Amino acid sequence: xxxxxxxxxxxxxxxxxxxxxxxxxxxxxxxGEYVGIMGTSGSGKSTLMHIIGLLxxxxxxxxxxxxxxxxxxxxxxxxxxxxxxxxxxxxxxxxLNKLTVLENVLLPTxxxxxxxxxxxxxxxxxxxxxxxxxxxxxSYPNKISGGQQQRVxxxxxxxxxxxxxxxxxxxxxxxxxTGDEIMKLFGELNKEExxxxxxxxxxxxxAAKTKxxxxxxxxxxxx
Amino acid sequence: MGILIGVLxxxxxxxxxxxxxxxxxxxFESLGTNNLRLVPGKIINSGGGFRAxxxxxxxxxxxxxxxISLSRITDLELVxxxxxxxxxxxxxxxxxxxxxxxxxxxxxxALNLSVVSGDLFTKEDVDKRSKVVVxxxxxxxxxFESTEAAVGRTIKIEKIAFKIIxxxxxxxxxxxxxxxxxxxxxxxxxxxxxxxxKKFVAMIIKAKTDTDLTTAKRQITxxxxxxxxxxxxxxxxxxxxxxxxxxxxxxxxSVLVAIAAISLVVGGIGIMNIMYVxxxxxxxxxxxxxxxxxxxxxxxxHFLVESVILAVFGGVMGLAxxxxxxxAIQSLFPAYINIQSVLLALGVSSFIGILFGVFPAKxxxxxxxxxxxxxx
Numbered sequence: 001x002x003x004x005x006x007x008x009x010x011x012x013x014x015x016x017x018x019x020x021x022x023x024x025x026x027x028x029x030x031x032g033e034y035v036g037i038m039g040t041s042g043s044g045k046s047t048l049m050h051i052i053g054l055l056x057x058x059x060x061x062x063x064x065x066x067x068x069x070x071x072x073x074x075x076x077x078x079x080x081x082x083x084x085x086x087x088x089x090x091x092x093x094x095x096l097n098k099l100t101v102l103e104n105v106l107l108p109t110x111x112x113x114x115x116x117x118x119x120x121x122x123x124x125x126x127x128x129x130x131x132x133x134x135x136x137x138x139s140y141p142n143k144i145s146g147g148q149q150q151r152v153x154x155x156x157x158x159x160x161x162x163x164x165x166x167x168x169x170x171x172x173x174x175x176x177x178t179g180d181e182i183m184k185l186f187g188e189l190n191k192e193e194x195x196x197x198x199x200x201x202x203x204x205x206x207a208a209k210t211k212x213x214x215x216x217x218x219x220x221x222x223x
Numbered sequence: 224m225g226i227l228i229g230v231l232x233x234x235x236x237x238x239x240x241x242x243x244x245x246x247x248x249x250x251f252e253s254l255g256t257n258n259l260r261l262v263p264g265k266i267i268n269s270g271g272g273f274r275a276x277x278x279x280x281x282x283x284x285x286x287x288x289x290x291i292s293l294s295r296i297t298d299l300e301l302v303x304x305x306x307x308x309x310x311x312x313x314x315x316x317x318x319x320x321x322x323x324x325x326x327x328x329x330x331x332x333a334l335n336l337s338v339v340s341g342d343l344f345t346k347e348d349v350d351k352r353s354k355v356v357v358x359x360x361x362x363x364x365x366x367f368e369s370t371e372a373a374v375g376r377t378i379k380i381e382k383i384a385f386k387i388i389x390x391x392x393x394x395x396x397x398x399x400x401x402x403x404x405x406x407x408x409x410x411x412x413x414x415x416x417x418x419x420x421k422k423f424v425a426m427i428i429k430a431k432t433d434t435d436l437t438t439a440k441r442q443i444t445x446x447x448x449x450x451x452x453x454x455x456x457x458x459x460x461x462x463x464x465x466x467x468x469x470x471x472x473x474x475x476x477s478v479l480v481a482i483a484a485i486s487l488v489v490g491g492i493g494i495m496n497i498m499y500v501x502x503x504x505x506x507x508x509x510x511x512x513x514x515x516x517x518x519x520x521x522x523x524x525h526f527l528v529e530s531v532i533l534a535v536f537g538g539v540m541g542l543a544x545x546x547x548x549x550x551a552i553q554s555l556f557p558a559y560i561n562i563q564s565v566l567l568a569l570g571v572s573s574f575i576g577i578l579f580g581v582f583p584a585k586x587x588x589x590x591x592x593x594x595x596x597x598x599x
Binding site (some may be wrong): 050053055056059075079080082083084088090094095096107109111112159160 | 399508592
């Protein structure tokens with residue numbers, strides 16, 4: 001489904017100092033896969049996730065989505081692709097505190113440019129009740145627990161029926177028990193709903209719960 | 224806040240300006256229609272503005288001969304000579320400084336003046352040089368406590384006693400213009416004691432109702448040209464005076480509005496600052512919205528709308544406050560708010576919201592989603 005081919009990402013730190021975050025990275029994630037992208041902090045795994053999630057553009061190399069090169073699209077088109085193809089889940093949950101749980105889940109539908117096949121509110125309520133949040137629908141994110149917030153974030157990531165769910169350290173801000181519950185949820189979503197999931201983490205025991213581990217070190221894929 | 228004050232001052236100034244203009248218009252209309260004024264010198268130039276001319280000061284003045292020759296014009300109904308002086312007028316107890324009109328009995332129909340108590344003076348009073356006066360109601364109240372009490376009493380002008388035979392109905396006036404309700408009207412021949420040259424400073428001429436004022440003007444000019452040069456006198460229509468005054472007011476008003484508009488700009492800069500702070504505070508939110516699919520234009524629109532809402536809110540508050548102030552002072556001053564100033568206030572404040580919101584909104588839209596989402 002998504003294929004990265006010879007990706008380089010360089011940052012100019014100073015006029016003549018260039019930091020290379022990704023060195024000639026090629027990888028492919030197929031439909032229905034459950035992948036762990038593992039690496040230490042500074043290994044380039046977040047940069048890789050940003051490029052996979054179309055939040056950032058490679059300095060060199062191509063990104064193919066369903067065989068189509070998307071690394072050269074303009075900002076409007078990549079925004080639209082992010083909206084339709086990708087669901088993001090962050091370590092910090094990144095919910096908007098002034099919106100209710102339901103409004104947070106519905107937020108991606110606000111920016112949808114195509115006519116939605118789903119009934120947004122119905123779908124949001126379904127997802128929230130599936131994640132055991134039916135009584136928190138009208139609560140505000142800062143009034144619910146971290147595990148609940150992350151489940152809201154997952155619901156938000158799923159509302160547009162994305163092809164790919166990208167989670168950046170989804171358990172990083174949660175205790176082990178809650179983290180395990182979240183990971184269990186990802187496993188279920190992948191197994192039962194065939195949702196493609198990529199989880200970026202530095203913890204081996206988290207990565208171990210996925211079906212394929214891509215290890216990254218100093219900007220290169222090592223396995 | 225700046226927008227509030229800006230809109231408040233602009234709307235109020237426009238309201239005052241409109242009120243004043245309307246007031247002056249009413250004032251002129253109440254002084255009778257189909258009237259012309261004959262004055263020395265050329266005081267209104269072809270452009271419609273006032274012109275300072277030597278002729279208007281110390282130039283010619285008119286006399287009874289002119290009154291007689293003008294009265295021969297059949298299209299004219301009334302020819303009223305006017306000599307006026309500002310003098311102290313005293314009752315037994317009080318003294319007031321006011322304008323005294325030395326004129327004929329025809330001034331009352333010409334200016335639509337009538338008494339609330341007593342009588343007007345007549346042609347006989349003029350011919351007999353009766354020491355009688357008709358006074359305005361405000362003066363009557365100032366000197367004698369009430370309009371009724373004044374009739375039959377005497378006032379002294381330069382130690383000469385005059386009997387008050389009538390008090391006029393109120394016409395309104397003031398605000399820098401002539402305070403018509405404080406005038407003293409005296410038969411002009413009686414007034415010759417103060418006016419030894421027997422000259423008049425102006426004439427009020429009422430044309431017959433079916434006469435065209437332009438025709439009347441030409442006839443008057445023809446008659447007077449036999450005695451004076453054409454640039455030594457002017458025959459002015461009320462509307463010409465009105466136009467000239469209006470044009471001055473318009474200029475004055477636009478200057479004031481322009482000054483008030485500066486506070487709108489200051490308000491706009493205030494909004495810009497607020498929006499910059501908002502954008503910085505909400506950097507992370509912008510990042511989140513971008514990550515889930517908001518385009519740059521969505522973010523731009525989002526912040527522009529907020530900025531416009533902020534500005535229009537200020538504008539509406541200013542407008543509401545202006546309305547309350549106008550309402551409160553309506554009894555003292557004839558200010559009013561028209562639909563144009565409402566639209567102007569709303570239009571200008573939304574324009575300012577857009578103008579000063581564009582830079583912060585652009586900043587928000589141009590944030591890199593990755594940096595924004597990491598922002599703490």
